[in-house]
Every structure is written in structure tokens, then in C-alpha cells.
Amino acid sequence: MNRPPPGAPAPASPPIAPVREDRPRWFLWVALVVLLVAVQALLLGLTLHYRSSKAQEEVEARVLASAEELRKMLGADLRRVLNLPGSDEPPQLWRERAQRLLIERPELARIERRDTNFAVTRVLDTPTRSPLFVRIPRAEAQLETELACRAAERRSEPTYSRSFFVPHSDGGGIEVIDLCIAERIGEGLTGYVVATFGLPGLLDQLSASAPPPGLDLAMLEPDGTMLAHGPQRSGAGVFRASRLIDLPGTAIQLQLNSPATQPSLVPDLVTTMVIGLSLTLFGVVVLLARDVRRRARAESELAESLAFRKAMEDSLVTGLRARDRQARTTYVNPAFCAMVGFDANELLSSAQPPYWPAELASEYQRRQEERLASGAQTRDAFETTFVRKSGERFPAMVFESALRDASGAHAGWMSAIVDLSAQRRVEEVARQQQDRLQATARLATIGEMASLLSHELNQPLSAIAAYATGTLNVMDSHTPGVPLDAELWGSLHVAARQIAQQSERAGRVIKSVHDFVRRRESAREAVAVTELAEAILPLVRLQARKSDTAIEFDIDPSLRKVVCDRAMVEQVLLNLTRNGIQAMQGMPRSSGRRVLVLKARASTSQWVLLSVVDTGPGVDDEVARQLFTPFFTTRTEGMGLGLSVCRTIVEQHGGALDFENVRDATGAVCGVEFRFTLPAERTGPSAARAAIDGKSPAIVDGS
Amino acid sequence: MTTPEMGLPMVYLVDDEEVVRQGIAWLLRSRRLLSEGFDSGEAFEAALEQHTAAAASTTSAEDWPRAPSCLVLDLRMGGMSGLALFERVIARGLVETLPVIFLTGHGDVPTAVAAVKRGAFDFVEKPFSNNALVDRVEQALANSAAALLKRRELSAQQRRLEQLSKREREVMELVATGMSNKAMAETLQVSVRTIEVHRASVYEKLGVQSAVELLNTLNSLNSPRS
Numbered sequence: 001m002n003r004p005p006p007g008a009p010a011p012a013s014p015p016i017a018p019v020r021e022d023r024p025r026w027f028l029w030v031a032l033v034v035l036l037v038a039v040q041a042l043l044l045g046l047t048l049h050y051r052s053s054k055a056q057e058e059v060e061a062r063v064l065a066s067a068e069e070l071r072k073m074l075g076a077d078l079r080r081v082l083n084l085p086g087s088d089e090p091p092q093l094w095r096e097r098a099q100r101l102l103i104e105r106p107e108l109a110r111i112e113r114r115d116t117n118f119a120v121t122r123v124l125d126t127p128t129r130s131p132l133f134v135r136i137p138r139a140e141a142q143l144e145t146e147l148a149c150r151a152a153e154r155r156s157e158p159t160y161s162r163s164f165f166v167p168h169s170d171g172g173g174i175e176v177i178d179l180c181i182a183e184r185i186g187e188g189l190t191g192y193v194v195a196t197f198g199l200p201g202l203l204d205q206l207s208a209s210a211p212p213p214g215l216d217l218a219m220l221e222p223d224g225t226m227l228a229h230g231p232q233r234s235g236a237g238v239f240r241a242s243r244l245i246d247l248p249g250t251a252i253q254l255q256l257n258s259p260a261t262q263p264s265l266v267p268d269l270v271t272t273m274v275i276g277l278s279l280t281l282f283g284v285v286v287l288l289a290r291d292v293r294r295r296a297r298a299e300s301e302l303a304e305s306l307a308f309r310k311a312m313e314d315s316l317v318t319g320l321r322a323r324d325r326q327a328r329t330t331y332v333n334p335a336f337c338a339m340v341g342f343d344a345n346e347l348l349s350s351a352q353p354p355y356w357p358a359e360l361a362s363e364y365q366r367r368q369e370e371r372l373a374s375g376a377q378t379r380d381a382f383e384t385t386f387v388r389k390s391g392e393r394f395p396a397m398v399f400e401s402a403l404r405d406a407s408g409a410h411a412g413w414m415s416a417i418v419d420l421s422a423q424r425r426v427e428e429v430a431r432q433q434q435d436r437l438q439a440t441a442r443l444a445t446i447g448e449m450a451s452l453l454s455h456e457l458n459q460p461l462s463a464i465a466a467y468a469t470g471t472l473n474v475m476d477s478h479t480p481g482v483p484l485d486a487e488l489w490g491s492l493h494v495a496a497r498q499i500a501q502q503s504e505r506a507g508r509v510i511k512s513v514h515d516f517v518r519r520r521e522s523a524r525e526a527v528a529v530t531e532l533a534e535a536i537l538p539l540v541r542l543q544a545r546k547s548d549t550a551i552e553f554d555i556d557p558s559l560r561k562v563v564c565d566r567a568m569v570e571q572v573l574l575n576l577t578r579n580g581i582q583a584m585q586g587m588p589r590s591s592g593r594r595v596l597v598l599k600a601r602a603s604t605s606q607w608v609l610l611s612v613v614d615t616g617p618g619v620d621d622e623v624a625r626q627l628f629t630p631f632f633t634t635r636t637e638g639m640g641l642g643l644s645v646c647r648t649i650v651e652q653h654g655g656a657l658d659f660e661n662v663r664d665a666t667g668a669v670c671g672v673e674f675r676f677t678l679p680a681e682r683t684g685p686s687a688a689r690a691a692i693d694g695k696s697p698a699i700v701d702g703s
Numbered sequence: 704m705t706t707p708e709m710g711l712p713m714v715y716l717v718d719d720e721e722v723v724r725q726g727i728a729w730l731l732r733s734r735r736l737l738s739e740g741f742d743s744g745e746a747f748e749a750a751l752e753q754h755t756a757a758a759a760s761t762t763s764a765e766d767w768p769r770a771p772s773c774l775v776l777d778l779r780m781g782g783m784s785g786l787a788l789f790e791r792v793i794a795r796g797l798v799e800t801l802p803v804i805f806l807t808g809h810g811d812v813p814t815a816v817a818a819v820k821r822g823a824f825d826f827v828e829k830p831f832s833n834n835a836l837v838d839r840v841e842q843a844l845a846n847s848a849a850a851l852l853k854r855r856e857l858s859a860q861q862r863r864l865e866q867l868s869k870r871e872r873e874v875m876e877l878v879a880t881g882m883s884n885k886a887m888a889e890t891l892q893v894s895v896r897t898i899e900v901h902r903a904s905v906y907e908k909l910g911v912q913s914a915v916e917l918l919n920t921l922n923s924l925n926s927p928r929s
Contacts, residue, residue: 455779455808459720461830462806466726469833473733495729498722546779 025296029289036285040278047274051263052239059241063256066217067243070206070254074197074247077105078158078179081195086183087113091122102126107201109176112194118146121191132176132196135169148249149180149192156182159249163199163227175199175219175227177250199228199252207232220253227252234259319396319417322403327368329353330412339396339419341389355386357393371400371413383420395420434652441645442571445578446513456509456542460502467495467502512538516574526561526681527569529600529610535566536574540596543578547585549594551577559600562608562678568649569678572657573598575642576612576674583616583672592670603677607655611675618661618669627659650676709851710770712844714738717747717788718777718806727775727836734837736844744783747774748791755795771848773840774803778811778818778826789818798822799850802843804836860924863909871908874901878914879921 080101085094098111106128113122120138125131133141141164148161158181167173179195199219207217207230216235219227222244235257242255263271313320319336323329332347340347340355347354356364364384379401386396397418405411446453471492478484484492516539533553544551562569577596584594596614603609619627626632628647650657655677662671714731716738718724724740731738741747758767774792778785789803802824807815815826824843827836867875870891877887884902888895911917 458808458829459723463720463722463726465830466723466730466836469837470726470730470733473730473834473837477733491729491732495726498726502722502726 032285036281040274040281043274043278044271047270048263051270055239055258055260055263056241058260059239059256059258062212062215062258063241063243063254066206066215066256067245067254069209070202070245073107073202073205073209077108077195077197078181080105081108081111081179081193082158082181084111084193086185087121087191088185094122095124098122098124099127103128105205107197107205108195109174109198109201110194110196112192112196114149114192114194116189116191118142118149118192129198129201130168132166132174132198135167135173141166145178145180145194148178149182149194151249152180152192153182153189155248156184157248160247162250163221163252177247177252180249200230203228203230206230216257216259218255218257220255222251222253224253236261238262317418319419321415321417322412323415324412325372325410327372336417339388339417340386355388357385357387360385386417395424438568438571438645438649441642442516442567445571445575445642446516453509453513453542455546457506460506460509463502464499464506467499471495471499508538509542512542516570524563524565526563527566528561529555529559529608532562532566532569532573533598533600536570536577539574540577540581543581544596547581547594549581549584549596552595552597554597554599556601559602559608561681563681564653564678565649569653572646572649572676573610573612575646579642579674580612580614580616580672584614587617602680606680606682607677608680609675609677611673613662613671613673615662615671618672619659624659646676650678653678655679709848711737712771712773712848713768714840714844715747715750715772715774715801716740717742717744717774717780717785719743719780720777723777730834730837731840734834734841736837736840743780744785744788744791747788748783751791751795751797766854768797768800768847769851771844771851772801773824773843773847774801775806775836775840776803777806778815779808786814786818789821789823793822800847800854802846804839804843806831857924860909860920864924866908867905871901871905874898875905875909875917875921878902878905879918881914 084097084101094113102108102111102124103126106126108126109129109132110123110125112120112124115121132138144161144164148159152159158179161178161180163175163177165173166176176196176198179197181193181195183190183193203217203219207215215230216232217230219229220242221227236259237257238261239258240255241258242253245252245254313333314335316333316335319339320331320333321329321336322331329347329350332344334344337344337347342354352361352365381397381399383395383397385393387393397420398415399418400413400415402410403412403414474488474492515535530553533555537551540551543549577598580596581594584596587594592615594615596612599609599611599613601609623634628643632644647657657674657676659672659674661669662673664670714736716724716727718727718740719742721740721742724742728738728740739750741750754767758769776785776788785805789805792798792801792803803818803822804824805815805818805826807826807828812826812828815823819826824846825839827839873891874887877890882890884895884898887898891898906912906917909917909920911920
């Protein structure tokens with residue numbers, strides 16, 4: 001993720017999704033919840049509304065059916081009334097038939113026959129109820145009936161009167177309507193048949209017959225005035241429907257009051273389902289919200305780690321560079337940009353890296369082609385030279401390895417580049433400091449030898465002074481003009497020659513010191529061990545003579561040259577020989593001959609072992625522990641730098657310095673051997689490098 | 704300064720380097736001084752042993768050296784060092800008659816100063832330029848000669864003392880305590896007169912004029928032994 005897909009040009013710094021602010025996210029969530037609540041409320045409202053309208057529709061349908069039933073019932077009644085025997089039939093028959101009709105149809109309250117003058121000729125009340133006109137006489141309640149009969153006569157069809165109230169003797173009363181049929185024979189009016197319907201009776205019949213039974217039915221005037229109520233009072237008053245029933249001559253509104261109440265939320269399946277779904281939806285939303293929060297957290301963690309990686313990449317001192325298989329640069333980090341001084345776009349867009357020095361470009365190109373050819377196995381580190389934008393060249397260490405994409409296929413190369421210029425400067429400074437230290441140590445060595453050197457110079461100078469003064473004395477006491485006798489002449493000659501010789505000797509001492517102290521260019525070179533030994537010989541002899549020490553060389557003539565810094569190794573040898581000689585000086589003369597041996601042997605095929613062996617008192621354990629500590633010395637005039645500097649020098653050459661007491665046949669200590677290794681010259685181009693890189697070998701036990 | 708009965712003054716040179724010995728020998732010769740060189744302390748000590756033995760074997764009572772002598776000694780040598788040799792010279796009681804001049808290098812001055820405090824005549828720093836070394840050698844030889852003379856004086860007194868009779872020695876010892884003649888006579892139970900005779904005889908034999916002189920002579924004789 002932090003790596004751009006190989007093959008595609010990638011920006012130097014991959015853009016990171018900015019961490020969103022919290023407010024819009026929070027706002028979205030509130031909006032979602034509000035919307036959900038609104039939708040749920042709407043859904044519930046719609047459900048309730050649907051259920052209400054469903055109930056209403058049902059009521060509407062029922063009232064329609066009831067109205068139809070009523071109409072049928074009235075039609076049937078009409079037909080039965082019409083079928084009653086006419087005025088030409090015997091009255092007894094009419095009475096019988098009318099009686100039967102009234103029993104069969106309880107809604108009929110009374111049947112009358114009237115003549116053309118509207119006078120009642122025959123009348124029969126229903127036997128199922130008390131007679132209608134008891135409280136008031138019929139004559140007072142026939143206005144509507146007359147109007148209906150006139151209309152029936154005029155229109156030549158059965159006509160219903162408007163409803164009117166007939167009070168009962170018990171204080172109550174019923175609403176009734178009259179059906180008036182004008183009887184004709186031919187064109188002549190013969191009379192009227194009037195049938196009185198009790199509205200409550202009609203409703204009773206209707207609620208008994210119309211499906212489903214038990215409906216809460218009522219009859220109203222078209223203007224809403226209540227006329228009659230059915231036997232059922234179960235209506236809840238919530239869902240009502242009314243139907244206007246047009247009858248010839250009048251109109252009646254039939255109203256149905258449903259027992260159903262306002263639909264409630266809980267007990268209903270649909271509502272339950274809707275609520276269940278809503279709850280499920282909420283649950284899902286909550287889960288979703290948690291999931292989103294987890295994702296957001298993961299995202300922020302990812303962004304954080306991405307930012308951390310980015311910061312890491314940015315703060316890396318090591319330059320990073322990715323190249324695809326066509327060797328196009330696909331990614332560079334800021335450190336690399338800062339290192340070479342080009343910005344990322346310049347580096348990514350140029351065909352040939354602009355940090356290749358012009359004079360080396362062709363060589364680099366070749367190297368790159370080799371790498372391309374070698375495939376994915378390449379994994380190496382090499383030192384190279386790059387050029388900054390300013391034109392400055394600098395040494396760089398490049399660690400390169402194959403880059404693999406997610407599927408493991410070879411996608412290019414990843415390189416880490418380290419600017420070595422600072423390191424080089426530090427190394428240079430360190431080297432100079434080391435050189436100064438070596439020079440100081442050499443001077444210190446000479447300083448420690450100062451007493452010896454002054455004696456060594458004093459001897460010839462004393463001789464010179466003695467001869468010169470003596471000669472002057474002879475000359476002063478000689479009378480001018482008198483020839484010198486031969487013996488005196490000879491003496492003078494000897495004196496003058498001695499003066500010359502001793503001057504020369506003093507000069508040699510000074511030259512040997514100068515040769516040693518002179519600061520030489522420190523460089524590794526192949527030197528024969530004998531050359532090293534000869535170089536220090538004058539100074540060694542100088543010390544050895546005073547203590548009557550014999551110096552012996554035991555150097556293998558077939559020995560290969562050693563690769564070393566000559567001046568430094570000479571100092572090591574001088575220090576070790578001087579230590580040996582001084583150690584032996586402390587011994588009584590009677591204890592044996594004083595011999596210092598300088599040995600050189602091939603240790604292994606790559607190393608040469610040099611050792612300095614004396615016949616002194618050896619090194620006791622107390623001293624041995626501190627021997628290589630700087631400023632540790634057993635001598636009053638010593639500075640204690642000698643052995644510690646020696647060890648440093650030898651280790652700088654990759655070798656090791658140690659020592660061991662030499663024991664004679666009886667096991668008594670009879671001297672000490674200091675030995676160190678130096679890399680031998682190799683035949684081949686990599687000899688010097690191997691010598692520097694090589695590990696110090698274990699010193700071969702010589703004893 | 705050379706006295707016939709003492710013989711020629713001799714400078715002994717001990718330095719492990721021949722050319723320095725030869726140079727100094729040449730320098731001394733140019734000032735008409737004889738010298739004998741030794742290449743080590745051991746060699747000189749051997750010669751010293753030989754000389755002492757030779758002196759003892761002769762009938763003459765006088766010890767070596769009989770001539771004014773001086774030892775020029777290099778402080779720093781292989782083998783026995785100059786300082787060690789100087790200790791031997793002190794041990795042999797020759798420090799008066801054989802004055803020691805040290806030759807020192809620059810770094811050895813403190814050692815040389817310590818040696819001078821122990822009785823060495825002087826030290827000369829190398830490289831010495833002019834005749835300073837020879838001048839110091841001559842002074843040392845003069846000292847040696849003086850010491851030899853004194854030694855001879857003392858041995859002469861010793862011999863005179865040995866000539867006294869037993870009674871005369873007794874009287875001399877009492878005189879030395881400052882006792883009067885009368886008291887001496889009572890002590891030795893002789894007459895005062897006898898004391899006076901012995902006393903005159905003692906004065907005459909020892910060559911003194913008074914009791915004070917006698918006391919001085921006795922002190923100078925006793926001091927080397929005390």
C-alpha cells in the first residue's frame with residue numbers, strides 16, 4: 001500500500017486520504033436516523049390509513065348490500081301488495097290474503113283500501129303489533145299519504161309517502177311510510193291501496209336477512225334526521241357509511257355503523273410485521289453503524305500507520321529508490337531527493353538518471369544492462385559516484401535488491417542509497433588524528449630515549465672536545481718556528497682524525513633519530529621484513545651496545561613481504577626491542593648472556609608472525625594484567641604509551657599482538673616473547689583488500 | 704706540586720668507550736699529565752686490588768697510592784656503573800687520596816650531585832669544552848698530594864708514639880687528661896721529679912712543646928680510627 005504499483009508512474013509521495021472531520025459524518029448519521037424514523041412513521045401511518053380505509057370500504061360495501069336488500073325487500077312487498085285481490089274481488093278473500101301478508105311480512109304495519117274519495121273502505125292492521133292509530137286517528141295522519149296517492153295517481157305507479165311519526169299511547173311512537181297504489185280499471189280510477197311500513201320493522205327484517213346479520217343499521221332523512229334505528233346497537237361510531245335509497249315519491253338514507261373501532265397498533269399482524277421490520281432495520285442500522293465505526297477506526301489506524309510510514313520514509317537519512325524492470329525510476333523518497341538535489345518529478349520523468357556523472361554514464365548504463373540481464377537474483381551492494389544538481393560528485397553506497405509485487409513476481413529493484421561523503425570526511429579526520437597520534441607516539445619514543453640519545457651524542461662530542469682542547473694545548477705550548485718532532489706530529493694527526501670520525505658518528509646518531517621521527521606519508525605498502533629490521537637497526541644497536549646485548553636476526557629468507565604502514569611497524573619493532581633491552585638491563589650480569597632475537601616466520605599462508613624474544617626476567621602476572629593499558633609503565637622515564645600504541649597499530653593492520661614468557665628446560669622463566677602478525681603480500685589484485693578485510697588469525701603457538 | 708719522594712701524579716681514566724679515553728688521555732698529555740685508561744669498573748677494580756696487594760707485600764709501611772692520584776670516572780657504563788665503583792673506592796678508604804671526578808651526561812646531574820655529597824671530588828658534564836676538566840683534575844691531584852702528605856705526617860707521629868716506654872705512655876695519657884704533675888705522681892706512686900723527667904722525654908719524642916700540642920697530636924692520630 002505504501003508502495004506504488006510497479007510499472008505505473010507514481011508520485012514521489014503517495015497522497016494519503018485526509019482524515020475526515022467528525023462533524024459531517026455525525027451529521028450523516030443523524031440524517032439517516034431521522035429519515036429512518038420518518039419513513040417508519042409514514043409507513044405506520046400508511047398502514048393505519050390503509051386499515052381504516054379498508055374498514056371504511058367494508059362498511060361501504062355492506063351498506064350497499066343492505067340497501068340492495070332493502071330495495072329487494074320493498075320490491076317484494078310491493079309485488080305482494082299488488083297481488084292482493086282488487087276491489088272487484090270478494091272482501092273476504094282480500095281480508096284473508098291481507099291477513100296472511102301481514103303475518104308473513106312483519107315490516108308491514110297496516111293495509112288499507114280507499115276509494116276514489118280517499119275514504120277508507122277496508123283496513124287491516126298487523127296482528128303482530130298493537131294497532132297504529134290508537135292515540136291519534138288515521139284521519140289526522142294521512143296528509144303525507146294523500147300526497148303520495150295523488151302522485152301515484154298522477155304518475156300511474158306505486159308511490160311512497162314521506163315518512164311521518166305515529167305516536168303510540170305509551171308515549172313512544174314509530175316512523176312509518178305509506179305505499180300508495182292507485183287502482184285502475186282501464187282508464188278509470190277505482191281506488192287506492194295504501195300499505196304502511198313501519199321503519200323499525202323494516203330495519204328488523206333487514207338486519208335479520210342482509211348478510212352478515214346483526215349489523216347496526218339506521219334510517220335517516222336525506223338531511224340526516226334520524227328516523228329509525230335497527231335492533232342492533234353495536235356500532236362503534238368510527239366507520240360509518242350511508243346510502244341514499246331513492247323510492248318513488250321519497251328517499252331514505254340507510255346508514256351502517258360498523259362495530260370496528262379505530263385500528264390500533266399492537267395486535268395486528270401487519271403492524272407487528274412492520275414494527276418487527278422496523279426494529280430489524282434499526283438493528284441492522286446499529287450493526288452497520290458499529291461496523292462503520294470499526295472500519296473508521298481501522299481506517300484511522302491505517303492512516304496513522306501510513307502517516308507513520310510516510311514520516312519514517314521522509315525522515316530516513318537513507319535514500320530510497322525503486323525502479324521497474326525497464327529501469328525507469330518509479331519512486332524516490334525525500335532523503336534521496338535531498339541527497340542528489342533534484343526534486344521527485346525531475347527524477348521520475350528523466351529517461352536517464354540525472355544524478356549519473358556525465359563521464360561515467362556509459363559505464364553505469366552498461367552496469368544497469370547487466371543487472372537487467374541478470375534478472376531477479378541480484379542482491380548486492382556496491383559503491384558508486386553520483387553527482388548532485390550543483391555538479392558536486394559524492395561517493396554513495398548502493399544496496400540493491402529485487403523488488404517483488406504482491407504475487408511474488410519480479411517487478412523491479414529497490415535500492416537504498418547512503419551518502420558516504422560525510423563518512424569519508426570523518427574517516428579522513430580520524431585518519432589524520434591517527435597519524436598525529438602516531439607522530440606523537442614516535443616523538444614520545446624518542447623522548448623516552450632522550451637520556452640514551454644524549455649520552456650517545458655526548459660520547460663523540462666529549463671525544464671531540466678532548467682531542468680539540470688537547471690539540472690546542474699542544475699548539476699553545478709549542479714554540480713557533482721549531483719543527484715538530486715526528487711523534488708529536490703523529491699524535492696531532494691521530495687527534496684530528498678522531499675529531500673527524502667522532503663528528504661523523506654524532507651526525508649518524510642525529511640522522512637516525514631524524515629518520516625515525518620524520519613524519520612519513522602513511523600508506524600500506526609491501527615491505528620485506530628484513531628491510532624493516534634494517535631500518536630500526538641503528539637505534540636498536542645504539543641501545544644494545546650500552547647494555548652489552550647481542551642482537552640476532554632469525555628471519556626466514558623465503559618469507560613473503562608484509563603489507564603494512566612502514567613507519568608504524570618500525571615503531572612497533574623499535575618499542576618491542578627497546579622494552580626487551582631495558583628488561584635485560586635490570587638483570588645481574590652473571591645471570592647469562594643478554595640476547596635479543598628478532599624472528600620472522602610465515603604464520604599461515606596469509607599472515608607473517610614477527611616476534612621479539614629477550615632473555616630478561618619475563619613478565620609477572622601483576623604487570624601482565626596492565627601491560628597494554630595506556631600510561632602504564634614500570635620505568636621512571638617511560639610514558640607508558642609504547643605497548644598500547646603498538647597494539648593499536650598492529651590491530652589497525654588486522655593483526656594481533658600478544659606475549660608469552662619463555663621457559664627453559666627446568667620450567668623457569670628465562671625471557672619473554674612478544675609477537676604480532678602482519679598480513680602477507682598476496683599475489684593477485686585483491687591482495688591488499690583481503691589483507692585489510694581479513695580477520696586476525698590466532699597466533700600460532702611458537703614455544 | 705710533584706714531590707720527588709711521592710713520585711709522578713697519575714690520572715686513572717675509567718670509561719667504557721675507548722675513543723673518549725684516548726681523547727681525554729691526549730688532553731691530559733697535552734697538559735703534561737700521565738694517565739692510565741680502563742674500559743670498565745671491573746678492570747679498574749682488578750688493577751686496584753693488584754696495587755694494594757703490591758703495596759702490602761713491600762716492606763715499606765706506606766699504602767697505595769704513594770703518588771698523587773685522581774680517578775676520572777664515567778657515571779654511565781655497561782657492567783659495573785661509575786657509582787658502584789665509587790662505592791668500592793669509599794669502602795677501601797681511598798676517597799681522600801684518590802679523589803673521584805665524575806663525567807656525566809645531561810640526565811645524570813642529580814645522580815652526580817648525590818655522589819659529590821657522598822664525597823666525590825666533583826663532576827664534569829659531558830661534553831666538556833675547554834680545559835675545565837684538566838683544571839679540576841689538577842686540583843684533585845693537589846688535594847691528593849695534600850692528603851698523602853697528611854697521611855705521611857700522621858704515620859710519622861704514629862711511629863714516634865710507638866717509641867715511648869710503658870711508663871712514658873702512662874704519663875702521656877695522664878697529661879692528656881689535664882692532670883697536674885703532683886696528682887700524677889700520687890696516681891702512679893712515684894715522685895714528682897720522676898714524672899717531670901718522663902714528661903720531658905715524652906715531649907721530646909713526640910716533638911711537641913706543650914700539653915696543648917700533645918693533645919692535638921693525639922687527637923689527630925686517634926681520629927682516623929674513631
